[in-house]
Amino acid sequence: MRTARAISLLLLLQARRSMTGAELAAELEVSERTVQRDVLALAEAGVPVYSDRGRAGGYRLLDGYRTRLTGLDRAEAEVLLLAGLPGPLQDMGLADPALAARLKVAGELGGAPAAGARRFHLDAPGWFRDAPVPPLLAEVARAVWGGRLLRVRYRRRPEADPVDRVLRPAGLVLKAGTWYLVARPDGSGEARHGTGEEPHRTGEGGEAAAHRVYRVDRLLAAESSDRPFTPDGADADFDLAAFWEARAAGFARSLLRETVALRLTPLGLDRLPRLLEPLAAREALASAGEPDEQGRVTVLLPVESLDVGYEEVLRLGPEAEVLEPPALRRRLAEAAARAAALYGVPPADRPQR
Secondary structure, eight states, rough: OHHHHHHHHHHHHHHSSEOHHHHHHHHTTTTTHHHHHHHHHHHHOOOOOOEOOOOOOEEETTTTOOOOOOOOOHHHHHHHGGGGGGHHHTTOOOOOHHHHHHHHHHHHHTTTTTHHHHOOOOOOOTTTOOOOOOOTTTHHHHHHHTTTTEEEEOOSTTTSOOOOEEEEEEEEEETEEEEEEEEOOOOTTTTTTTTOOOOOOOOOGGOOOEEEEEEEEGGHHHHHHHEEEEOOOHHHOHHHHHHHHHHHHHHHHOOEEEEEEEEHHHHHHHHHHHHSSSHHHHHHHHHOOOOOOOOOEEEEEEEEOHHHHHHHHHHGGGEEEEEOHHHHHHHHHHHHHHHHHHTTTGGGGGGGO
């Protein structure tokens, strides 16, 4: 444990140049006295680490010193190399630096970790759909990677007029084969000088504009600026994963505008999570009441529309009975009658409306 902690301390100092004992203790979750002992152990091992006294003091490495020690064992290096899954990186124009990084990690451990990347493959698009790479993805990725402002022309919907924006990119997300840019409109005007475009206004009280989502395949033009933008609090504190999770959950729930009351057999209840949209299935299961005398359970299923609800209930077949709304119940009864006619079921045996 002490060796692993000392390696972590060394890499922290190498990455941040100088840290106080309190900062190191908080980062490593130990006491400051333990930090002092670990620093002494590093110095005795020949690592040129020293301390500065005073209010601005702390621990630092001798200028120019860098260790080649990665602190990675074989399994850790294998997992790290999975971050170099080639498809998305190539799409973003990052294949060359990714290859260089893989070679360096493999070189540290004798080349063996490269085997991990050959055993896993990311196939992001969904089945039965073509997901071409957006032509402006590489330019967008350069802006994201370099923290540079991005001038774009964007069409929100196919029928909408395009708009011009200057954005502060926060990250890229690949979801089911579609690339999304998360960014917020820039309010500084520093990339608009001489363009005649009005700066984007901030909110009340001058707070920064909120982050938004842009589909990269709807960008008509994109050009990154020559220099990085100056990050503020909204940039430095932004958590891309947390933002996307909340945004995706909110978007999925906003689509579910109708409710269908279903009576399900035990088999239908079991199939619900596997056949229907996950969020809708979870809410339906949460609404389930007690089984009736036939063992059937009534649930409230949220759906995007009654047309979508019709298609989803059909997937459940005879394991689901629509109770409400009446229009959907009649439509399913008609579908059942047509199916019975196809299979030659006598009219007297067909389901009644």
